[in-house]
Amino acid sequence: MRLRTPLALLGSALLVLVGPPLLSSGTGADTGTQIPGLRFMVPNTPGGGYDITARTMAKNAEDGELTHNIEVFNLPGAGGTVGLTRLVGEHGNGKLAMSMGLGVVGAVHTNKTPRTLADTTPIARITEESDIVVVGKDSPYRTIGELIDAWRADPAKVPVGGGSSPGGPDHLAPMLMAKAAGIAPKTVNYVPFDGGGELLASILGDKVAFGVSGLGEYLDQIKAGELRLLAVTGPERIPGLDAPTLRESGLDTDFTNWRGVVAPPGLSDAERAKLLAFFDTLHDSPRWRESLEKNGWDDAYLPGDEFGEFLAEEDRRVDSVLKELGL
Numbered sequence: 001m002r003l004r005t006p007l008a009l010l011g012s013a014l015l016v017l018v019g020p021p022l023l024s025s026g027t028g029a030d031t032g033t034q035i036p037g038l039r040f041m042v043p044n045t046p047g048g049g050y051d052i053t054a055r056t057m058a059k060n061a062e063d064g065e066l067t068h069n070i071e072v073f074n075l076p077g078a079g080g081t082v083g084l085t086r087l088v089g090e091h092g093n094g095k096l097a098m099s100m101g102l103g104v105v106g107a108v109h110t111n112k113t114p115r116t117l118a119d120t121t122p123i124a125r126i127t128e129e130s131d132i133v134v135v136g137k138d139s140p141y142r143t144i145g146e147l148i149d150a151w152r153a154d155p156a157k158v159p160v161g162g163g164s165s166p167g168g169p170d171h172l173a174p175m176l177m178a179k180a181a182g183i184a185p186k187t188v189n190y191v192p193f194d195g196g197g198e199l200l201a202s203i204l205g206d207k208v209a210f211g212v213s214g215l216g217e218y219l220d221q222i223k224a225g226e227l228r229l230l231a232v233t234g235p236e237r238i239p240g241l242d243a244p245t246l247r248e249s250g251l252d253t254d255f256t257n258w259r260g261v262v263a264p265p266g267l268s269d270a271e272r273a274k275l276l277a278f279f280d281t282l283h284d285s286p287r288w289r290e291s292l293e294k295n296g297w298d299d300a301y302l303p304g305d306e307f308g309e310f311l312a313e314e315d316r317r318v319d320s321v322l323k324e325l326g327l
Helices: 049-063 078-089 102-111 144-153 169-180 196-204 215-223 269-283 286-295 304-324
Strands: 039-042 071-074 096-101 121-136 160-162 190-192 210-214 227-232 256-263 298-303
Touching (some): 049 071, 049 096, 049 121, 049 286, 078 096, 078 102, 096 102, 102 169, 102 256, 121 144, 121 215, 121 269, 121 304, 160 169, 169 190, 169 210, 169 304, 196 210, 215 227, 298 304
Parallel strands (some): 039 096
Antiparallel strands (some): 096 256, 121 227, 121 256, 121 298
């Protein structure tokens, strides 16, 4: 089975404060993006992909004067479904948006939550990126081939860590890798963590044999030599990084992750239009373009109703893959 999602930011609350709004040309005052009291919720721990994305969006918006005094806060738990439940409960709140992605889609299925993404207001798909396969700098595995050989020999003794709960991207990617390698997915020793920050500590501490996560979360550690990059899960190599794709490594699969933004249900037409305008303007800003390049993110912008249709398709896709993998 091949899964390719068309493609991967919030502990304590962070309040980003800047000076008073400047009513100069090109600011949010002219584009209608000012949303006083806007808050970004991150449904996992600091340091993960949702967290980095949300904090990057907030900083870019502040620097570009699209709006001011954005609050970014974390509400982790149950693969993002704690945050999802909170979001749905904020019916009609046009000043709240949640950073999310494929992981929340999967967590809804595996946790069997009563609230789903169909209960939210879709705002936009923002980014897409390849997942990566990494080990600590002192790992005995120097190539993806060596890792796969050891994994095939005894799956239970080669635990893989991911920054998402079962059904999320960091879980689906190694499961599809295992299937392509001839390893029964049910025999995989998958260790879930609530975000990339928690996973990183376990990789560096040799608590797991290898980790699967988003590129943007670990790019700095890879460049610093703390992590060894063995492979990328996407269909193409990543410029500037010396790592093969899974297909180049003999595994007939590829996988990409995506991230987006949803808002509470029950928004007025004006509130929904304001949020859509905010993210449209952010997406078109030079600061955001620079952030995409810096973090290794692909632009996968899909706003409003189109994003809603995409979410419904992803929900069906994840359900199908989980069933096919026997999970």
